[in-house]
Amino acid sequence: MTSSFDRVESVVRTITDTCIANEKYFGDLDSVVGDGDFGFSLARGFERVDEGWDTFDRTDVGTFLSKIAIVITSRVGGTSGPIWGTAFLRAGGTVKGKVDLTGEDVVAMLRAAIEGIKARGGASLGEKTLLDALVPMTDTIEERLAAGDAAADVVKAAAVAARTAADATKELEAKRGRAAYTGERSIGSVDPGAIAVAVLAEKVAETW
């Protein structure tokens, strides 16, 4: 599987639009055991991405993603700004100078994003964060690519994996972020960050 710059742009575009469109939904998820700002924070940040859309340096995928990362890190409030910004920054870092991406590149980007998130926030798998959707999704992508699946199928499988994993965060007790304060009371509600990953993966699959 190779992916053109256009494809990267279209995926980032989808992420941008989806985060803006789901402001209320993401916010509602975050008010169950959090503070309700997750949707607002992402939406305001991705509005900035939208506003600057035509101005980002598109020399290569790495540069493009790092520009997006700066907007997110700088302008998204709450935990999500540093977390999501770091993810985009690290993903971009693995593909500096590249214009076309291989399947291995995509997996490397996602692994780098995951490591960045872990480094920034100190979370591990199973602590009820967006990692609990992102990691299983990346695993699936890697497996399907290894199995030689077509890109469109890989993307669909990724969406299914992300959704399944995100829904499964319901059973977890939060150990990180604001939800962690509630301890056992966090069991029974899904993690907003994980659901956001699932929604984004589904939208990407839909618009592939």
Next chain:
Amino acid sequence: MTSSFDRVESVVRTITDTCIANEKYFGDLDSVVGDGDFGFSLARGFERVDEGWDTFDRTDVGTFLSKIAIVITSRVGGTSGPIWGTAFLRAGGTVKGKVDLTGEDVVAMLRAAIEGIKARGGASLGEKTLLDALVPMTDTIEERLAAGDAAADVVKAAAVAARTAADATKELEAKRGRAAYTGERSIGSVDPGAIAVAVLAEKVAETW
């Protein structure tokens, strides 16, 4: 009709108990276009009357009523303290030194109370105050006494007159007190003070 000191005491006792028992009802009436404190104010004041009940000087009806008046004037807040206190004070003033009262005494007491209320608050008939129940009730008592009715019948007729008149305050526009601020919006709800007079008259008739 003559009335013993016992009868006076029993009427005042009924007023006291009824005002305490109707705290919530009177308060609710006052929150429609007023500030909701009418029931609370009367109840707290008559609780004082209750507490001091055995201690009031019972030399004669005038002295007894003036002692009650002092408690009410002193300890009832809002408009009702001065208004109701003045009414008791003036009523007592007309029967100084008397232990048994005639029908004429009762009418004189009520007329004096009415004049006291008017002097204190500047209100006239038809301005949606307790006067609009008190005056028709007094008129009825005077008529029935003149017609030679028995005391128990006079008291019953008084209760009916007070009730009818109090209910009719619904149609009036408030010109005095807090309700007056609302002007035309006061039309459609009864005056709490007038209803209180009706309730008291009915209880007096019941317990006669």
Next chain:
Amino acid sequence: MAFPGPSRRGNQGERELLMLDNTTMWEAAMKKFVNDPKNFVPEMLKGIALANPGTLKYVPEYNLIMRAEGPRNDKVSIVQGSGSGHEPAHVMVVGKGMLDAACPGDVFSAPPMEYVLETTKLLKSDKGVLLLVNNYTGDKMAFEMASELAEAEGITVKTLFINDDVAVQDSLYTIGRRGVAGNFFVMKAVGAAAEAGADLQECARIGEKVNSVTRTMGIALSACTPPAKGEPLFQLGDDEIEIGIGIHGEPGRRREKIRDANAIVDTLLDAVVPDLPYSSGDEVALMINGLGGTPISELYLLYGIAHEKLAAKGISVWRSYVGEYCTSLEMAGASLTLVKVDDEIKQLLTAPAEIAIRVF
């Protein structure tokens, strides 16, 4: 409440039922920090005194908060009474440079006459006692009766009625405009003058002057629940606001649909500005007063809008007053007050004072 020993008493059953009702009511409906609702005011007053040891004294018999040092014969005593439920007005603005004492009634009830009389006696000074009263029927009666009686006992008393609320117009019948949040400016100016040694006449002149250039208009977004009542005083629809609300929850001029903050400030200014009127070139104090349940963030938002709209009319804000000055329990809402200031008023409003409400 304990019923005292043997006595002639009527329908006891009905009264016990009522007490039971009250308890149930409290448990079921009331989200308040309160013990026995009947003791709400005394327990609050006790808290104020405990929070200000050495400077404030609480006299439980008369709901009285007074300066611990008591009245001084070389200073006019300034006293304000009114219903409770408007805190910090007036019990929390007792102290050097403002009130000498405040005697509140129960929630939203004028103080009983006796409270006013005994307060006046306890605050007796050779220079006289100035009673500040918000202009309501009950308060007026209690203060008039009390000052008559106090004078009969040889105390020099003057009474000043505050009536800054433009929501209620004078008429042949009503007692006239109500006193609302603008009373803060009267208390502050008169308090400063008295502290500086002004005589009773002069204190009264200053109070009248400040009152005459002060106008207020309020808006409620929600009702409020007097503790002893246990239920909201009135019902406002989910999208309704009450324009011209009284500080005791009395209905105002009219009900309207909720609108944005710009439109609300317009409504308030349209009522207040033409009333005095305040005109281009005037300097004003601008108060945005919270009614109890509205956060200070919203008050500052309103302030910014009002400040700019006044500037656009050529009216310049000399000083801002943003916060809670005269509330209606936990009612959500705000009032806007303008005071036309001159050098004398400015000096009195900024003179030092040491009162219970402070930040640190």
Next chain:
Amino acid sequence: MAFPGPSRRGNQGERELLMLDNTTMWEAAMKKFVNDPKNFVPEMLKGIALANPGTLKYVPEYNLIMRAEGPRNDKVSIVQGSGSGHEPAHVMVVGKGMLDAACPGDVFSAPPMEYVLETTKLLKSDKGVLLLVNNYTGDKMAFEMASELAEAEGITVKTLFINDDVAVQDSLYTIGRRGVAGNFFVMKAVGAAAEAGADLQECARIGEKVNSVTRTMGIALSACTPPAKGEPLFQLGDDEIEIGIGIHGEPGRRREKIRDANAIVDTLLDAVVPDLPYSSGDEVALMINGLGGTPISELYLLYGIAHEKLAAKGISVWRSYVGEYCTSLEMAGASLTLVKVDDEIKQLLTAPAEIAIRVF
């Protein structure tokens, strides 16, 4: 929001639908003084600046309120950031003797990293910049990233995390206790020290010291509605209260039935007192902080009860702090904070300060 010219863009339809939804939501459900909910924070900040001309400055690019005179090289700059919705914390305690600047994020959101970085740059001083941060994941990250970048630009920075909330216990996993209303005491003490010329090290020492003797516990009687959300953050039953509520509406330790004020004070003291612990013979500052929707009358009632219960334990209250210090929008509720004081802390807490929130 205007969409800029021609650009590659996805599902526009869905976004327009969302905007429509937002408008409807505002009109239908929200009883607040607000224009466009997205501009709630900027419009409030503008109001603060307009209310304090000459002393405070608003820098819209970074949600920044700073002293008008700017940083001084002979004084450590004290900066606090956090989410908005906690007013007066922290934007209204900027001024001489307290903060040099505050950079809030949106309602209940840590400020974006860029705000913190640019604020730090604008507040650069030869004596250094002290960043005060309430201990939450998002705030911690933003401040850590910003101070790394600021140091890279040659600014001397120290960061101090405030964590006074006993409702949340330390654990292997969580970031630890939260910072809540007790941060007022840290800001006040550090502000006074900086004003008096203390160096960065000394300011940090004082901040750590005050933080180490400060403990808070809060209770919510109602939820609150972030303007941009338009709906309450959570639902509490008519007779339910949330014990150990977070200042962003995060659930607390548990839900219980509403009880009387005495029992509530017991719950708060039982959580706070044994935590440090505060013991017989200690002198404390006692703060009863309102969460935004609770009237000051109820706060004083709680104060009085707490004061007496502490006295009964042999803990004497040195000074009272009753009012709103750190709120959660219009949430009804209160928190209780104790600070164990010594002469140094007393002196710093009572040192003069000139800040936006004031009475007159």
